[in-house]
Amino acid sequence: MRQILVLGAGQSTAFLVTKLLEEAGHEDWFVTVGDLNLAAARRRVKEHPRGNAIRFDVNDAELRSTQIQRADVVINMLPASFLDLVAWDCLNHGRHMLSVSYRDQSIRDLDRDAKRKGVLLLCEMGLDPGIDHMSAMSLIHRIHADGGRIMGFRSYGSGIPAKDQESNPLQYVITWNPRNVVMAGFEGAQYMENKKIKIVPFHQVFQHTWSVEVEGIGSLEAYANRDSMAYMETFGLQHVHTMIRGTLRYPGWSETWRQIVRLGLPTETLRIPRLADRTYGEVVRMFLPLNIQGAPMEQQLAQFLDISPTGKIMENLRWLGLLSEERIGCKGSTGTDMLVHLLKTKLPLLPGLRDMVILLHELDVEYPRSKRRPERIRSTMILESEGNGFTAMSQSVGLPVASAVKLLLCGKLPLTGSLLPTHPSIYAPVLAELRQSGVVFVEKRETVTPTPERRQG
Amino acid sequence: MRQILVLGAGQSTAFLVTKLLEEAGHEDWFVTVGDLNLAAARRRVKEHPRGNAIRFDVNDAELRSTQIQRADVVINMLPASFLDLVAWDCLNHGRHMLSVSYRDQSIRDLDRDAKRKGVLLLCEMGLDPGIDHMSAMSLIHRIHADGGRIMGFRSYGSGIPAKDQESNPLQYVITWNPRNVVMAGFEGAQYMENKKIKIVPFHQVFQHTWSVEVEGIGSLEAYANRDSMAYMETFGLQHVHTMIRGTLRYPGWSETWRQIVRLGLPTETLRIPRLADRTYGEVVRMFLPLNIQGAPMEQQLAQFLDISPTGKIMENLRWLGLLSEERIGCKGSTGTDMLVHLLKTKLPLLPGLRDMVILLHELDVEYPRSKRRPERIRSTMILESEGNGFTAMSQSVGLPVASAVKLLLCGKLPLTGSLLPTHPSIYAPVLAELRQSGVVFVEKRETVTPTPERRQG
Numbered sequence: 001m002r003q004i005l006v007l008g009a010g011q012s013t014a015f016l017v018t019k020l021l022e023e024a025g026h027e028d029w030f031v032t033v034g035d036l037n038l039a040a041a042r043r044r045v046k047e048h049p050r051g052n053a054i055r056f057d058v059n060d061a062e063l064r065s066t067q068i069q070r071a072d073v074v075i076n077m078l079p080a081s082f083l084d085l086v087a088w089d090c091l092n093h094g095r096h097m098l099s100v101s102y103r104d105q106s107i108r109d110l111d112r113d114a115k116r117k118g119v120l121l122l123c124e125m126g127l128d129p130g131i132d133h134m135s136a137m138s139l140i141h142r143i144h145a146d147g148g149r150i151m152g153f154r155s156y157g158s159g160i161p162a163k164d165q166e167s168n169p170l171q172y173v174i175t176w177n178p179r180n181v182v183m184a185g186f187e188g189a190q191y192m193e194n195k196k197i198k199i200v201p202f203h204q205v206f207q208h209t210w211s212v213e214v215e216g217i218g219s220l221e222a223y224a225n226r227d228s229m230a231y232m233e234t235f236g237l238q239h240v241h242t243m244i245r246g247t248l249r250y251p252g253w254s255e256t257w258r259q260i261v262r263l264g265l266p267t268e269t270l271r272i273p274r275l276a277d278r279t280y281g282e283v284v285r286m287f288l289p290l291n292i293q294g295a296p297m298e299q300q301l302a303q304f305l306d307i308s309p310t311g312k313i314m315e316n317l318r319w320l321g322l323l324s325e326e327r328i329g330c331k332g333s334t335g336t337d338m339l340v341h342l343l344k345t346k347l348p349l350l351p352g353l354r355d356m357v358i359l360l361h362e363l364d365v366e367y368p369r370s371k372r373r374p375e376r377i378r379s380t381m382i383l384e385s386e387g388n389g390f391t392a393m394s395q396s397v398g399l400p401v402a403s404a405v406k407l408l409l410c411g412k413l414p415l416t417g418s419l420l421p422t423h424p425s426i427y428a429p430v431l432a433e434l435r436q437s438g439v440v441f442v443e444k445r446e447t448v449t450p451t452p453e454r455r456q457g
Numbered sequence: 458m459r460q461i462l463v464l465g466a467g468q469s470t471a472f473l474v475t476k477l478l479e480e481a482g483h484e485d486w487f488v489t490v491g492d493l494n495l496a497a498a499r500r501r502v503k504e505h506p507r508g509n510a511i512r513f514d515v516n517d518a519e520l521r522s523t524q525i526q527r528a529d530v531v532i533n534m535l536p537a538s539f540l541d542l543v544a545w546d547c548l549n550h551g552r553h554m555l556s557v558s559y560r561d562q563s564i565r566d567l568d569r570d571a572k573r574k575g576v577l578l579l580c581e582m583g584l585d586p587g588i589d590h591m592s593a594m595s596l597i598h599r600i601h602a603d604g605g606r607i608m609g610f611r612s613y614g615s616g617i618p619a620k621d622q623e624s625n626p627l628q629y630v631i632t633w634n635p636r637n638v639v640m641a642g643f644e645g646a647q648y649m650e651n652k653k654i655k656i657v658p659f660h661q662v663f664q665h666t667w668s669v670e671v672e673g674i675g676s677l678e679a680y681a682n683r684d685s686m687a688y689m690e691t692f693g694l695q696h697v698h699t700m701i702r703g704t705l706r707y708p709g710w711s712e713t714w715r716q717i718v719r720l721g722l723p724t725e726t727l728r729i730p731r732l733a734d735r736t737y738g739e740v741v742r743m744f745l746p747l748n749i750q751g752a753p754m755e756q757q758l759a760q761f762l763d764i765s766p767t768g769k770i771m772e773n774l775r776w777l778g779l780l781s782e783e784r785i786g787c788k789g790s791t792g793t794d795m796l797v798h799l800l801k802t803k804l805p806l807l808p809g810l811r812d813m814v815i816l817l818h819e820l821d822v823e824y825p826r827s828k829r830r831p832e833r834i835r836s837t838m839i840l841e842s843e844g845n846g847f848t849a850m851s852q853s854v855g856l857p858v859a860s861a862v863k864l865l866l867c868g869k870l871p872l873t874g875s876l877l878p879t880h881p882s883i884y885a886p887v888l889a890e891l892r893q894s895g896v897v898f899v900e901k902r903e904t905v906t907p908t909p910e911r912r913q914g
Contacts, residue, residue, distance in 0.1 A: 188726065270684055
């Protein structure tokens with residue numbers, strides 16, 4: 001019997017654990033799910049005979065080591081900040097690790113050791129990052145084989161309510177770690193457009209948005225997602241003129257969130273004494289200059305942020321509860337802790353409503369060695385929750401991991417090192433299995449006239 | 458012979474090492490100075506018979522351990538990010554550590570272990586943090602002994618050119634780690650004023666300034682320094698209505714630096730490809746929106762930042778070289794790396810010019826058990842470089858460390874644990890020695906009429 005250890009039992013593990021347990025009998029697997037919150041781990045495993053829920057504190061070095069040693073493969077679904085702790089132990093004990101988090105420099109640095117020990121540390125194996133990389137690589141390799149030269153690469157990801165399923169004025173729901181929503185953009189963003197590098201600091205990320213048309217959905221708004229240019233090498237696209245990774249939201253999210261960032265609420269370092277006992281309004285006023293205090297709170301906020309006291313943004317801030325004199329009552333002590341609590345409370349996916357995930361690649365391709373005219377290729381994947389108890393987010397994050405685990409335990413993933421899923425021996429079988437589960441990309445090609453700009457390149 | 462290990466040979470260690478070597482014969486000390494740059498360590502030690510310069514790479518665990526084991530006391534002058542690495546080894550080998558860096562949570566957490574092992578980990582032992590804490594604690598204890606109740610605490614620190622010694626339009630010179638200047642305020646700031654907590658995000662820190670009068674110097678500008686409120690407990694001032702720690706600059710610094718922050722240049726995470734080969738202007742344009750490009754750079758910057766294209770701020774940005782098409786040629790790859798290089802180049806302390814450090818405490822004191830009227834107490838320390846080859850910064854950072862080392866090695870500092878210099882058995886003898894070296898606080902008291910605001914408290 002092969003042992004699978006799943007670390008973390010958060011929202012995005014629901015589908016993953018169910019899927020692993022479904023196949024556990026047939027494949028002869030045993031699945032252990034560990035979380036700091038034992039009840040959460042139990043909810044995932046239920047009473048399945050091939051599953052076990054344990055209390056898992058990642059900071060308990062002995063427990064961590066023991067559990068990892070027992071496993072054949074470790075699926076690390078913990079927050080990204082614990083990625084290296086788990087990876088080091090996996091390496092020490094010669095165990096494979098899969099993760100849906102972004103691979104950081106510390107994991108990248110383990111490549112040689114992992115190769116030497118015959119271990120696979122496979123990161124960015126969820127939806128975004130994950131399916132986006134795999135589908136992009138597959139598309140890029142096909143275009144290259146076809147004699148195409150990629151001049152522009154734009155890739156967008158999104159997890160939002162399905163169309164007409166929005167239950168709140170922000171048209172957004174929390175289907176993954178809300179801390180990642182609150183801290184989105186914190187380290188700024190960087191991309192290349194028409195050969196020009198653009199750098200966007202945190203306080204500008206949600207101001208620096210643009211419209212993106214998604215087939216069948218309509219116009220969404222995009223903001224830049226982290227360091228897009230780091231992927232030029234990953235994807236072998238060093239020569240492109242445009243390289244953008246973005247995140248999509250329904251129009252209006254960024255306009256409101258921008259003001260929350262301008263206020264300065266997302267901060268993980270400044271500790272507010274007795275946060276739980278204060279009210280939202282009280283905390284928000286801490287971020288306003290003293291000299292405008294005294295007026296009604298709407299007026300203070302409007303004056304400081306230079307927004308309308310009666311407009312849509314103010315309505316959203318009020319709806320979120322940021323102006324309320326309600327006791328916060330959350331754990332933690334920072335502005336980020338408060339926002340996480342607020343988003344969990346105000347933006348849940350209500351029962352009966354469905355979410356949706358979107359991936360969209362938009363590539364500009366030339367064919368320098370033939371007379372074929374330049375094309376813009378759009379490859380779109382839209383997955384809606386089927387209302388079967390799993391969110392589209394949980395499904396699309398869990399499917400590629402589950403698929404990779406199966407390949408790995410069957411001996412069909414003969415790679416080692418610290419990797420992203422950009423190698424055909426990973427993405428080809430995983431994408432094939434995703435297609436069978438309904439994760440399908442629809443491709444459209446449109447001939448374009450090269451702009452003078454592009455010709456210069 | 459007692460062994461003193463000094464880690465780091467940066468600007469602020471010049472005076473410290475000289476002072477230690479001066480006393481080494483008399484006290485029977487041997488001083489080892491380690492730096493990644495062996496030449497820098499040699500410049501500090503020169504050919505002194507009681508000193509030795511070594512190449513020290515803090516990431517080399519074996520070397521670190523060996524050197525720390527050999528020492529009786531370790532003076533850690535490395536950048537703050539290496540504080541815990543060194544502290545752990547000191548704890549393991551039962552060696553005392555002194556540091557001028559801010560004590561973070563990881564060092565705070567070592568308190569119990571340090572006590573158990575009889576080890577002293579003493580942080581914030583330089584100028585600011587350092588002398589500021591010691592002089593504040595001394596003042597606070599005197600006021601309490603005098604029946605006073607402190608209602609307001611404001612403490613300012615500064616290291617700037619001496620009056621009429623400014624050699625550049627920004628009236629600032631680099632006398633300590635320039636990376637700390639570039640990243641100042643990055644984690645935001647927090648303080649309390651009239652019982653109201655104020656939180657200032659990074660992009661507002663240099664906008665959120667106020668004037669402070671310094672006796673004999675004139676009016677300087679202050680910005681909030683980190684989390685002032687964390688010191689309420691440290692200083693036993695939980696009941697104050699105002700708690701502010703600030704940094705002082707000549708008026709105008711913040712107005713210019715604010716625009717550099719708004720542009721987003723201080724970032725340590727986004728890597729700019731081939732930074733060294735680009736020009737300053739080229740990099741600055743990466744931070745400007747595409748749609749305003751094409752116009753002359755002054756006009757683009759002015760439009761984006763909403764500042765005058767012909768005013769003083771633009772003149773400063775131009776003087777700094779941010780608009781120039783000169784090749785950067787620096788190490789590293791981030792906006793911060795570029796700014797560090799620029800500040801080192803443009804804002805050195807020119808030969809023959811003198812710097813100055815300032816500490817100022819401003820306390821509001823009531824005497825609830827007597828008829829004595831409320832007072833505002835101002836305690837000011839101004840130290841100018843004597844032009845003897847040492848900066849006032851290097852002198853004021855080195856003096857308290859050197860003094861504490863002497864106390865420690867004489868057995869006159871019988872404390873253990875992870876501490877700040879707030880205990881009388883540290884600050885009393887250190888301040889006494891500082892006075893002999895010309896670090897003198899001048900105190901002025903002024904009777905004030907309590908404002909209605911303060912009465913409400």
